[in-house]
Amino acid sequence: MNFEHTEDRRMLADTLDRYLAEQYPIDARHAAAASPIGYSESVWNGLAELGAIGALFPESVGGFGGDAFDVTVVFESLGKGLVIEPFLGALVVGRAILSAGTDSQKSLLGNLLDGSTVASLAHDEADGHYELSHVTLKATREGEAYVLDGHKGVVIHAERAGLFLVSARTSGAADDEAGISLFLVPSDAVGLSRQGYGRVDGGRAAELTFKQVQLPASAMLGAEGQGFAVLEQAVAWGLLALCAEAVGVMDVAKQMTLEYLRTRKQFGVPIGSFQALQHRMADVLLEIEQARSAVINAAAAMQADRITRERAISAAKFSIGRIGTLVAEESIQMHGGIGMTWELPMTHYAKRLVMIDHQLGDEDHHLARYIALAPH
Secondary structure: OOOOOOHHHHHHHHHHHHHHHHHHOOOHHHHHHHHOOOOHOOOOOOOHHHOOOHHHHHHHHOOOOOOHHHHHHHHHHHHHHHOOOHHHHHHHHHHHHHHHHHHHOOOHHHHHHOOOOOOEEEOOOOOOOOOOOOOOEEEEEEEOEEEEEEEEEEEEEEOOOOOOEEEOOOOOOOOOOOOOEEEEOOOOOOOOOEEEOOOHHHHHHHHHHHEEEEEHHHHEOOOOOOOHHHHHHHHHHHHHHHHHHHHHHHHHHHHHHHHHHHHHHEEEEHHHHHHHHHHHHHHHHHHHHHHEEEHHHHHOOOOOOHHHHHHHHHHHHHHHHHHHHHHHHHHHHHHHHHOOOOOOOHHHHHHHHHHHHHHOOOOHHHHHHHHHHOOO
């Protein structure tokens, strides 16, 4: 099997890497992360113009890619640049619309692809423990409308989002897969409020409160009570993206650590000449290649049947969580005390690796899920 990217994908990766190296130095990234919106609009628009969003979607809806390996190429470059702009929301919400949307709903994709509309997934709830089927926000049918009541947490870029993909329960118990419905909710919906805050690894998120938010029936995405499958597939794309992003982050952390080992001297020689550090670095390099292989396997399984796809995705996310933590810890330790300072970019790459593990399910969650999905 040929694992080399096509010429188009290599060109896209080179273009994104070059743009981010020139336009997105770490100081600019920090300034954007600390801003009221939590990212840089100019960088977001610049990346959109380069086709970074369009590459995530097929030509049928105005994109120019859409394959799983297109997604991994884009997000690996975003990981290298430690990008905090709202790509993940665009991918997950866009994929859900592409999968289950009406023609009218699919018309929203144009604004997602050109970056003019920021979209966010609003699914996590208190006590959810990463379970996709845990939904307690209620959607009650009233005539030709639905009324939403409840809360959603840790909605990334929620303060700037113009569109939310919201999971709500129209029937069943809190953890049932059946009875979940999806809604496309505009940010200016009456009764929707946001409480924003900064994230540990940069950027912003918010808690959403829905209080008698009335939506027309046309806001429902897919069939009533059958949103779980659409949500699961859309989140699978998000998980693939996060795993690819982590590989990009790991590659930079690796290069930074290797450079430090080559230049930092102790007893008159580079510390990279010490055999103990060489062995530790060799282990890190091997683990990163294992993570890369897991992402390739997950990308190859995206068009397979549900069980094959979900097991490959959970296997990759478990691997990324374990290896990402290892790379973060080893990189920091081999840098010594300086590795803990804010001024060193390495610190922020390590922090991002740790936080990726907790996004859309940590390694423990995905290991359990991988086992649960095994054929009996």
